[in-house]
Structure formats: C-alpha cells, structure tokens
Amino acid sequence: MQGRSHLLVGLAAGVVIDSIFHLSGPPLTGSHDVSLNLLIDKGVYYFAVGLGALLPDIDNARSTLGQKLGVISKGIQKLAGHRTFFHSLLGLAFGSLLAIGLERVVSYLLELRGYQFPAQFITGSHTFFFGVLFGCIFHIAADALTLGGVPLLWPYKQRYGFPPNSHWRFRTGSWPEFVIVWVIMILVAVGVYNAVIAI
Helix, strand or coil: CCHHHHHHHHHHHHHHHHHHHCCCCCCCCCCCCCCHHHHHHHHHHHHHHHHHHHHHHHHCCCCHHHHHHCHHHHHHHHHHCCCCHHHCHHHHHHHHHHHHHHHHHHHHHHHHCCCHHHHHHHHHHCHHHHHHHHHHHHHHHHHCCECCCECCCCCCCCCECCCCCHHHCECCCCHHHHHHHHHHHHHHHHHHHHHHHHC
C-alpha cells in the first residue's frame, strides 16, 4: 500500500482499538471533563499509531517515511531490501524494542522540562509503545492484502497474504486499494457518529 493509505488505515484502526480498550484514556465523545492531560494522552497515542503505520516502510527510500529519512532509508534498503525484516514478526519484535526505547527517551526529555505528569503517564501506561506496535501491525496486515504479500517468518523468504490466493489480492496504488481505504474510513466515521448520537 501507499504511505497515505497506510496512515489512514492505521489511524482508523487505532481509533477502533482505542474505543474498545481506552489505551489513551476515556473517549472524548461524551466526556464532561476534557483535561489537558487527556488531550496529551490522545495526542501521544495517535502520533505513535501514525508513526507505526509508516515505520515498516523505513526500508524503502521512496516511501513516505523513507523520503523524510533520506540516507538512512537508502542504507537500510541497500542492506536489507524492501519488505523483508521490517515486514516480519522478527521486525515487529525489533519495532517493539525501538518503541520502548523511544518511550523512555521521550519520558526522560519531558521530565527534564518539568512535565512530570505526562512523563509519568507515558512511562506507566506504555501508550507510545502500544501505539507504535499497533501501527506496525496494521501496516503489515494492509500489505498482506497486496499481490506481493509479506514475509512474516523472515528470514524464511516465503510470503504470505490474505486471501491466500494472490489472484484475489490487489496491486499497490491500484483502484481496489483506494476503495478498501475509503470503506474503512467510512465505517469508522459511521461508528464514531453513532457513538456521539448515542450519548
């Protein structure tokens, strides 16, 4: 999938996950007390989901994230190739460790600036970690819908996709990709609208 599709699907799926498990705190819809801390928690979570939704394509210098990282992505692509390590279960484990590391760094920097509560929240709830992890999972799941599939068990090179028959999957950037993305967006929007109406 293309970068914007990954971002939209990741954020839409992030909304669904957050509405079920309340990872970033209570929902904003129907909340009588929307505090600054709640908004910070939501911001951290959705930033992390968006980052995670783009992160596996760090191995493609032409991807949305790859263009931002320039020489880093070019080096990773030259070393590993595209849709290898970062689209696998091993890559998810690496991404989890990376998210934990970034979480600690962000928490430390917030504490240095005197923002004790946000720092304690990030460290205690692992909001950033779960956001990045879910974003990466949604990215890999979305790429599994494409003709190329994903090497889940890398370094074993077999690629897996859904549906298993590749004739039922689509080519990246083709019209089925946009239909799938928009259907997901509309379904999430309808769900949010119904949640607001039910309050």
